[in-house]
Every structure is written in structure tokens, then in C-alpha cells.
Amino acid sequence: MRPAPSTIVKTYPPRGPMQQYRFAESTAFDCFRCGQAKKSKLITVYCENWSRRLCNGCYGRLLSIYEIKAGTAPDDERADALAAALSGMVDEDDVRQAEKLFRASEERAARLSPEALRFISTAEYVAGTLEADPQLEWSPAVICLCKAVETELVLRIIKPLAFLISREDLSADRQDKELVRVAAFCADTSRKPPEVGAFAHFLQTVIHSKQRRENSVLVRGFLKLLASWPGSQWLLQPDGLHAALSLLTTKFRNPAAHTDELSRQDYSACREHVIGTEGTLWMLLVTTEPRR
Numbered sequence: 001m002r003p004a005p006s007t008i009v010k011t012y013p014p015r016g017p018m019q020q021y022r023f024a025e026s027t028a029f030d031c032f033r034c035g036q037a038k039k040s041k042l043i044t045v046y047c048e049n050w051s052r053r054l055c056n057g058c059y060g061r062l063l064s065i066y067e068i069k070a071g072t073a074p075d076d077e078r079a080d081a082l083a084a085a086l087s088g089m090v091d092e093d094d095v096r097q098a099e100k101l102f103r104a105s106e107e108r109a110a111r112l113s114p115e116a117l118r119f120i121s122t123a124e125y126v127a128g129t130l131e132a133d134p135q136l137e138w139s140p141a142v143i144c145l146c147k148a149v150e151t152e153l154v155l156r157i158i159k160p161l162a163f164l165i166s167r168e169d170l171s172a173d174r175q176d177k178e179l180v181r182v183a184a185f186c187a188d189t190s191r192k193p194p195e196v197g198a199f200a201h202f203l204q205t206v207i208h209s210k211q212r213r214e215n216s217v218l219v220r221g222f223l224k225l226l227a228s229w230p231g232s233q234w235l236l237q238p239d240g241l242h243a244a245l246s247l248l249t250t251k252f253r254n255p256a257a258h259t260d261e262l263s264r265q266d267y268s269a270c271r272e273h274v275i276g277t278e279g280t281l282w283m284l285l286v287t288t289e290p291r292r
Helices: 056-070 075-087 092-105 107-111 114-129 138-164 180-187 196-208 210-215 217-227 241-257 264-275 280-287
Strands: 008-011 018-030 037-046 049-054
Touching: 018 049, 018 056, 037 056, 049 056, 092 114, 107 280, 114 138, 114 264, 138 180, 138 196, 138 217, 138 241, 138 264, 138 280, 180 196, 180 217, 196 210, 196 217, 196 241, 210 217, 241 264, 241 280, 264 280
Parallel strands: none
Antiparallel strands: 008 018, 018 037, 037 049
């Protein structure tokens, strides 16, 4: 039953889990998302639950997320757009406070790049403001954890690889469909770096292709880079970095970039995978340590 204090004069088409109604008179309500008292003729209801009414500002923010998720852009582009959208929705002071709390609880966080740390802090802050029920906002929080891994992956492996082979001829590797995404960036670092899924595919090729290990300039350079890190064995194990990135992509990032509504449980599982006791980020740190 709709607890409508005045006459509904217009019902708008649903947009994802949200639907707007226009009343004949201005109606007072508390926005369930931001908690502020509002008064308007135009009210949005979330998931057909009239106790979950949204103000126009929160409706606009959630709508921008839904439109990205419902779009037809590639997963990589949607992931970037969601991360950017979330960054624009949170207060800088709140994120800084979340960063302080994360630093205090994780000494290892001091070894992360500022970019990765910001993605994690944003995710942690947003997660702390959400309810346990599944709702659309959990997707950008999950995306931020995925972007933290991607950021460290680029800084610790992909860019050093590009620097190491900067004078090599990568023309053959750029024609190889299994290597082209990584080869193209290494040949021209002004390009966008490969995303986690593309690098996971590159790793799979390195692990299983004996021929490319012998003939590919890119793959030989990658193996040379790993030889300078004493703990790098995990990076080449089938159940190591490749498995971690594949799981991150298929179970978390791709669903978050689509119209799936992720829950607190999804976020918790992604958080454990990324920054749990043996999380992907921490494994990435210890396996790319140079020889002392």
C-alpha cells in the first residue's frame, strides 16, 4: 500500500530499481540515502518500498550509476566510469578519514601507491554508509577495490616492464592477439594501460605457451623482470596472480559493471579477496619486491 499523504498526479516509468511520483502538493519526507529532511512534489521510491524515499539529488546520483551499468560500453569502460562517478559523489574529508582508519588497521597500506590507497579508502567509506540489504550503490564500492588492484598492477609490473623493453622491437608481439594489449602499451606508454582482464589473459599465455617464451620479445622481457624479484614465483603459478585476477574480473568487476545489484556479502567477499589476510594486493606487494 502506498502511504501517500496527497494525490499522485503522475507516475513516471521505472529507472532500474527507482520510480518517481509527482504529487499534487509538496510532501515532507526523510531521504533514506542521505538522511536529510526534504519537501517536494517529486519523490522517488526505491525498490517499490515507500519507506525508502529518495530526494532529487540522491536520485540523480543513483541514476547516473544505473545508466552506466545499463549501458552498452565495454566492461573496462563501465568500470572506469563507475569509479569516476563514485569519486565525484563522496566528500573529500570523509575519504581522508577512511584512509586514516585504514592506515591504522593495515600497516601494509603504507606500501601502497596513493592512487590505490584512495580507491580503497573510497570503497571503505561508501561501504560504511550502506545498509545490509542489496542495493545498487555497492557496485561502485566493489569497482573501487578492483581499481586498487589494477592501479598497483600497472605501477608494479606493467610500467616497469614497458621501461625494461622500451628499446626493443615489439612489432611481432603487437600482431599477436594473445599479447597485443600489453605489447601495445609497452610500445607506446601514452596509451591506456591494459586492464586486469587483459593482463590476466597475458599471464595465461605466458604460463602455458612454451613457444612464446622462446620467441616473444615481450614475454622474454617479462620473465627477465620477474627474475629480478626473489619472491616472484606466485606471479607465474596457474593458481597465483592469474587465478586471482580472473576471479576478480569474473566474480566482482564484470557483475558490478553490469546491471547486477551487488550486496554487502558481495562487497565483503571482494574485500577479502583484495585486502584480506592473504589478499591479492598484499600478495602483489610481496612478490614484486626487488632484491635487497
